[in-house]
Every structure is written in C-alpha cells, then in structure tokens.
Amino acid sequence: MVKFLKLYEKIGIFILIVAASIFLTIVSPNFRNMDTILGIIMQGSYGAIIAVGMTLALTSGGFDLSVEAVMGLTSVILAMLIPQMGFTLSIIIAILASCFVGMINGVLITKVGISPLIMTLAMQVILRGTSLLITGGRQVVIAQKSFMTIGASKVFNIIPTPIIYMVVIFIVFYLLLNQTTFGRHIAAVGSNEQAARMSGLNVTIIKTLVYVLVAFTASIVGVIRTSQTLIGIPTMAPGFTLNVLTIAILGGTSLAGGKGNLIGTFFAGIFISMIYYGLNLLNVQIFYQFLSVGLVLLFALFVNGLRIRYLESAKVKGIRI
C-alpha cells in the first residue's frame, strides 16, 4: 500500500489523464482535434491558475476560501474603471486591490490568529457584499471591445491567451516554490511553524505574502473571465473555490501543509476540465457535473487521507520511504 501511494503521488494524475484521454477518444471523434484539446486546456486554465496560488497556501499550512469572491471583485472594479481610465490601468488597479485583500487575509490570520478557514470564508462574504454594493446588484456591461484581446484572443491564431497565462504563472510559481528561498520558507512554515520560527524565519510576513499571491492568481482569472464576457459580474463564479481546492488536492498537495506539488496541480486542472468536457459530450445534466466534481474532491481527499494514514504509520514503524 505504501508503495502504491508513493507511486500514485508521483504519477497518479498522469494515469488519470491518460485514462480520461482514452475514454474521450473512444466516445468522441472530435477529441483528436487540436482545437478541442486546446479548448479543454483553456477551460482548465482558470481553475489551474488559482489552484497554483492555492497550492502555495496549502503548502504554507493555510488555505483560502475567498478566491471566487476576489474574481467577482476584480470583475466589478474592471467594469467600473475601464470607461474612465482604459483597461491597462484598470487591470493594474484591480489586481492591486485584490492583493490588498489577500494582505488583509494574511495579516488577520497571522497577527490576530483567526483560523484561515473562518477568515477567508468571512472575506468571501464581505467581498461578495462589497461587489454587489458597488454595482447596485447589477451586472455591468463593458463597452470597450478591445479589452477582449486580453482573454478571448489567440496567440498566433492558435493558442488561446488563458493557456499562455497559465503556463507563465505556472513557471513563475514553480520556480518560486522550488528554487527560491521564499518557496523554501513557505514549505518550512507549513511543515512546522514553530520550528520555522525558531530557525529565524519571519512567519508573519511569509504567510501574509502567500495570501497576497493567492489573491493575485484569483484576480488574474477574474480579469480573463471579465474580458471574455465584457461584463462586470459581482457574483462571478459561485462555488468555484471548491473547484480550485479539488484541483490542488487532486494534484497531490497535502492539506496538512509542508508539501506542495505544483506539477500535479497543473495537470489536475486539465484533468478536471476533461471531466467536464466528457460529461458535456455525453449530455449529462449539469447537476451531475456538480456531483462529479464533488466526487473527485472526495476521491482526492480519500487518497490524501490514505497517504497520511499509511505514511504516518510507516513512519511510526520506522520504515524507510
């Protein structure tokens, strides 16, 4: 069992993707089409981008439930500002505002000691409320068509821009987590906060920055989605947080902190998108789609639980892994 889990940790998500690919190839002749594949990846990129940020949060031993509301906030800010100052500056302001939200999350969690669960849940509701207040509860149409190039165009007429953003963010965060001191510090804090503190790390700053980064990724997706629809939607992406968490956990990042697997996150994002595509293809009702993502999360948590249980007991028994 231990060996199986070790193997799963390394290649589990790839096996899932291969299995899903084979399935989709059989049921859908369109699947072999490049556009279809890119479409699936693009659909997966939204969750994957935020899940990359979420992976950092999980690695640091926390997590963030406010991401979907940060998307809504970004969307609303864009809709309100673009008519006045054009989209470049608006995007910058929207992202900075989101980062500020992340900072508040981080400061309250570290300084006041509020549990991340409650803090970010409260933040989710607060942001939703604020976004609705700003627009008076309505959706706001953005007239500036050129804004669409951000999220709804294709590079070289082939690759949808969201995929590019996803790859760039993945690479940057991958380097951040695995090659930089900051990444090392994040893992240390998630691994044993007290030991990290005793090693001279500034736990408060590290954790706060992590929440800023999560909000940053959520804001990026907020920008992309808003640009695609050209509508500022205060209630954007309800329930999307769960999707994001599912991706991160399915990718092999432990809820217990200390271990982040960004490559897993990246591919888990694509896998989830494949599931949606497959279900759509089979004309499965939307209710079942919700159900299936829930089941995938449960499966991911189940494996995560098994892993902790077996590896912990292996440790107790002094088995070398």
Added chain:
Amino acid sequence: MNEKNVFIELKNIRKIFPGVVALENVDFDVRYGEVHALVGENGAGKSTLIKILGGAYQPDGGEIFIEGEKISISSTSMAQHLKMAVIYQEFNLIPDLSVAENIFIGREPKIGKSFINWNKLNNDAAEILKKLDIDINPRKFISDLSVAEKQMVEIAKSLSMDARLIIMDEPTATLTEKEVVKLFSIIEELRKKGVSIVYISHRLDEAFRLSDRITVLRDGKRIETKKTSETNQDEIISLMVGKIVNDYFAGKKEKTTDRDIVIEVKNYNIADYIHNVNFKLYKGEILGFAGVLGSGIHHLLRSLYGAAQKTEGEVFFEGKPVDIKNASEAIKLGIGYVTEDRKGEGLLNDMSVLQNISIIIIKFLTFFKGIFIRQKKELDVFNKIAKELDIKYANINQRIIYLSGGNQQKVVMGRTLVSNCKVLILLEPTRGIDVGAKAEIHKIMVELANRGISIIMTSSELLELVNLTDRCLVLYKGKLVAEFNRENMNEEKLVAAEIGKLSYANN
C-alpha cells in the same frame, strides 16, 4: 520468585511491515510483580513489541498467553480490559480536558446514567495524584502542564485503571532526578502489590536499579533475557549494540583557559520564572545548567535566543549590550539553539534532510539578489556538515522524520552549526536517543568547544553535566543557588543543590 508465575507470555512473535521485519520470533514473558526491563537501540523493535502488548498492532505470527490462556489482543480497549496499560512516550492525553477528566476518560463517575459526577471525578483524581505525591491540581487543563507533569498524569491514569501490567516507554526521559526517585518508589510499591511492569529505558542504570530481568532486543530479534543480578551494564550495552563499547563518555574536553567573555547576563529577570540571575559564558566553554522542574532554566535559555522575553536585566554579547527579541536576531549575533522538543519545534517534518540542514542559512546560499537558491552550494554545505557530524541518511531527499532520533538530533545541531554560531544552546541534547548516538553527540560537543564554540547545555541526566561541563550553574525556583566547577562537581552535589539543599554560600 517462582518461575511458573507468568502473567503474560509472548511466543514467536513476528511482525512485518512492508519491506521490514520489525520483530522476528520474539519470545517475551512477564511474571507477577516483576519489573522486566526492555532495552535496545532505536529501531530494535521495542516500540513494536509494546504496541503489540497494548493492542495497537496485531502480530503477523506467534501466540500470546495470559495466565496460560491463549488470547489475542485485538484492540487497545481489549488491552485495557485485560488490565494492561501502556504509557507511551508521546502521551495519550487530551490537551483541552482537565487532569481529572483525562485520568478517568471513558470511565467517568456518573450521576444516574448520563451526567458526570464532577465532585467525585475531581476528588478521585486528587486522591490518586496524592497517592503518587504529585502536586498537580486535577482541575488544571493538560495544555497548561509541563512535559514532566503530563508524564505524571499518564502514570496516574494507568494506576487508576488498576492495571495488572503497566508498560512504561521511557518514563524518565522527561523527568527530573527528584521525580525519577518518586517514580521509582511508586514502581516499588506496585511491584509489592503484584503489578507487573515492563520498563523501557535508554538509561541502563535505571534498568539495573529497578528490574528483575532484562531483555535485550536488537534488529527485531530477542538477543538475550538475563536476570539483572547476573549481568552488568557493560555486558548489556555490548549485547545491545552487538559490539563492545568501552568508552561511554567520549572523554573530557580540554580545560578552557580562555577567559574571553562571550555572553554576560546581568540582573536578569523573567516575571515568575527568573529572579536576578547573573552569569558569564566564556569562549570555548561548556556551561551546564541544572535544575528541577520550576527552576526557570528553560525560560532563561529560551529568552537568550529571543523565544521568550526578559522583563528586566541586561545581556552583553562580546561586550556589547544586546536586546534579543526574536530568533532571527539571535542567529544574526551567532547564537544557535537546539530544542529539547525536536518534534514540536525542531524538525521540519515534511522536508528533506538536506532542507532541514540548510533552512537557517539558505538565504545566504543564493544568487540573483538572494532570491534563487544555489543548489550546488546548498549541497556542499550539507555534505560538509553531514560528514563532520557523521549523519546517516539514505539520500538527501529522505524525509527527516524517517531518520533515527540520534541522526535527527545531529541534523538539528548541524542546522545551527552551518550558520557559524559562536554560542550553542543545547537543551537535553541526548534525550530519547540511543547509547551509541549519545556518545557521538558528546564527542561532537567536546570537539565544538575545543574549537572555540561556547556551549550552554542543560540535561536532566546529571551524569551528562558532570562529565561534559566546565562549570555547572544550579537554579532553584528561578534563583542561581550554586556554581560548581569541574573539580568540585559530582552528581550528589548537583542533586542536593537542585532541590535547594545546598546554598550558594556554603559552596
């Protein structure tokens, strides 16, 4: 003692974990009213054996007999039902419940069927604690207790169950000499009443003081079971390690002649814990601190590292006044700290051996303005210290928790050493590690001191202080009551001073 009066007998016990045979054909028996010591290095199979006794593990082969009747201990509650109690090193106490609730958990006295009889609960608990001469308020929460107090509560808990067999896993590891004496008298009492005890300890002198028989495990096999009266410590140690060990203490360090003061502490106060303490630490010196629970030593040493705050007083580091507010400032000055609570605040559990070593200095092993880690440099630093301290690991990516206690301790020490510290604060440097590794740690400490690093250490094993330190300061209730140097220091004097029997003046 009658050979036939066997309470529990294990025959041919075998336990296999994936890839590892943890126990192989182990025979083990405990008689009525016997103290049976179980010794062996880390990884010898002691923990597995007691977990089988306690019902936490099921053996893959072999038989268990209680009073001649074949049984299987299928669960921990089954073990309880058979009146067998295990006191694990890592306590099974619930931090958010009171002492009394923990002692009687699952067996709370009730009013009617559902309501807890709080008065009876607290009174019964108080009575048990009093019987053990333990001064703890049964209404206190476990989370407010010290490690030593938690241990005493564990013992009280097993006694409250009328256990016929009590298994104690390293019961004295966290106790002070005085508490150890208390524990021993309790064990004597229990023995007289016919209660059997399996006693596991790294401290052989304890095993010899207490036990009727000693069983030595090595690599999952039972090597020998000997009558204590018919063997000696040297023989047992050689059975444990499989080779002859002559030199338990690596040899004393050279006497320091250096009089450069590295740290000077003046009129130091920490509210409730430390009162007007003054001392100096010289270069290349090993300075010991001795004291029983409540001496305030831990607070004092933690505050020198910035992990606790002083309320009054001055600290001079190399002559300059300093105010150390957190660990990062202490590290900058060149102070290293090795905790006694490896698991709680030492190890980065999810991370590799390599990453555990480099965590403090990683920010200096970088390029591009301190952002990116220079993997090669990190590896060099690691290899150097791993060689120097002789750390044994499978590969650099091996998770730290899979190392033995001794190697974990070396990693935690190595972590501070690579940051080029001038002062090393070591709390219980050899707690919970086996004899061989212990000698190695001692050797490392002596070498470091000879190299000019000043070491402050505390240990509940007084012999360690006597053998290693140049000077030893004794704290009692937060006050400095005695100072010994190598010439006039011995275990007896330390014990006396620790419990306030020898005043500073008499010395």
